[in-house]
Amino acid sequence: MQQLDLETHSLREVNAMLQAQDAQTNHTEWEILNPKGAHAIACGLDAEIDVKVKGATGYYCGGMNKHATIRVAGSVGPGVCENMMSGKVVVEGNASQYAGATGHGGLLVIKGNASSRCGISMKGINIVVHGNIGHMSAFMAQSGSLVVCGDAGDALGDSIYEAQVFVRGSVASLGADCIEKEMRPEHIAKLSELLSAAECDADPSTFRRYGSARQLYNFDIDNAGAY
Amino acid sequence: MCGIVGLFLKDKQLQPQLGILLTDMLVTMSDRGPDSAGIAVYRETASGCFKITVQSANPAVDFADLHQDLGVKIEVIDTHAILTVPSDEIAEVLAQIEVAHPGLRVMSRGKAIEIYKEVGLPQSVADRFNIPDLSGSHGIGHTRMATESAVTTLGAHPFSTGADQCLVHNGSLSNHNRLRRKLARQGTQVQTENDTEVAAAYLTHRMEQGDDLGEALEAGLSDLDGFYTFVVGTENGFGVLRDPIACKPAVLAETDQYVAFGSEYRALVNLPGIAHANVWEPEPATVYFWSH
Numbered sequence: 001m002q003q004l005d006l007e008t009h010s011l012r013e014v015n016a017m018l019q020a021q022d023a024q025t026n027h028t029e030w031e032i033l034n035p036k037g038a039h040a041i042a043c044g045l046d047a048e049i050d051v052k053v054k055g056a057t058g059y060y061c062g063g064m065n066k067h068a069t070i071r072v073a074g075s076v077g078p079g080v081c082e083n084m085m086s087g088k089v090v091v092e093g094n095a096s097q098y099a100g101a102t103g104h105g106g107l108l109v110i111k112g113n114a115s116s117r118c119g120i121s122m123k124g125i126n127i128v129v130h131g132n133i134g135h136m137s138a139f140m141a142q143s144g145s146l147v148v149c150g151d152a153g154d155a156l157g158d159s160i161y162e163a164q165v166f167v168r169g170s171v172a173s174l175g176a177d178c179i180e181k182e183m184r185p186e187h188i189a190k191l192s193e194l195l196s197a198a199e200c201d202a203d204p205s206t207f208r209r210y211g212s213a214r215q216l217y218n219f220d221i222d223n224a225g226a227y
Numbered sequence: 228m229c230g231i232v233g234l235f236l237k238d239k240q241l242q243p244q245l246g247i248l249l250t251d252m253l254v255t256m257s258d259r260g261p262d263s264a265g266i267a268v269y270r271e272t273a274s275g276c277f278k279i280t281v282q283s284a285n286p287a288v289d290f291a292d293l294h295q296d297l298g299v300k301i302e303v304i305d306t307h308a309i310l311t312v313p314s315d316e317i318a319e320v321l322a323q324i325e326v327a328h329p330g331l332r333v334m335s336r337g338k339a340i341e342i343y344k345e346v347g348l349p350q351s352v353a354d355r356f357n358i359p360d361l362s363g364s365h366g367i368g369h370t371r372m373a374t375e376s377a378v379t380t381l382g383a384h385p386f387s388t389g390a391d392q393c394l395v396h397n398g399s400l401s402n403h404n405r406l407r408r409k410l411a412r413q414g415t416q417v418q419t420e421n422d423t424e425v426a427a428a429y430l431t432h433r434m435e436q437g438d439d440l441g442e443a444l445e446a447g448l449s450d451l452d453g454f455y456t457f458v459v460g461t462e463n464g465f466g467v468l469r470d471p472i473a474c475k476p477a478v479l480a481e482t483d484q485y486v487a488f489g490s491e492y493r494a495l496v497n498l499p500g501i502a503h504a505n506v507w508e509p510e511p512a513t514v515y516f517w518s519h
Binding site for chain 2: 078
């Protein structure tokens, strides 16, 4: 176990040390102490290492993550694991706005609540939120899955493309071109896998599925008069 | 950007530390806005007198004979001065300032409020006004990254447009010019070109019409167009409101000893007992208010 203390090391030193690890590294377990809400902790990692952050973080924790598993024992600020490519990020507390934005792959787990714009423009990432999510979540979401065990705020899935959204609780309102869809066996199977990977024992059959009505994909000549 | 901090003390034993706690919180937010900074502190005077905070660009001249001209007690702190005025003389003193002392700007008036603000980083502003030494029941701080008006002392936050009221803002309002004209027609004048001052004047105007602070903030949700996280102070209270889109950050923390606000969690990390505080992000379009 390697320990890095942000009281004694600068953020740049800590991130440089984590980023220097490669596939052959012997140091696969890391702990970051005294994060105290600092920004951009454990960003740009590119190795199969485990990083535990012992406290709450600020903006952009775990951004651009590849391969690494990052676990935050606290809450995270805006933009947690923005543009993640692969790997896993687990937040034990709550997440602020645009969690998992533009993520291409990997799994983001938020054990508390996420606020607005969770999964905005997601491009393949899977996000599982144990609690609730705020408004405008999955806005323009392109692919991947957003799973919400609690309730969703207003305008869920506005202008959504081919991402899938699963919600167990209530949905305050659906955004433009987002509709409820049939839960078929393949969706239950996929949801079971995601819940299991996200350390969540919710029953997949209690969720409802939402996705794109595909009415905004192409210009509709009948609307020409409106422009 | 802009950075906001606020601290509302429930535990009176913390009151001597208000200034040092607020200063530490605000300095942590320096990189959210390096242009200018300000702090409003609420502390009652022992005599029950009113206080007027005035500011001058030329304090050596403007403050020299002020206590004799106005017949009031005056405490000069750098470019600011606190005038202690019996409550029945407040209107007269304000009128005298307006007529005979054009170099003075009234920053605030009320039983408890004092406002200190200047161009510069939070640390330099706090040092100039000895903010760490101030005690009080609650306070609000702001560090500004200017968007809607020039970087001047008067463009800095907090803005106070009514007795013991103040407002700080992260964001920008898009309908402030129209609202400024509307308020002027209704008799409420705004001193600067700043959008936030219009919001402060709007809330004061609503409260003069009979709203309490909560009702005034609720009304603001439909009348104020733009992006905002507001923190508001009154003689006894402390409120928070975010616009419905809520893209300007906000974190609240509450313990048995205090309620604290920060634009970011970083601002709160040195508060006593923060590890066990209830910490959450305020909901959009929801009024939060605490009072003594």
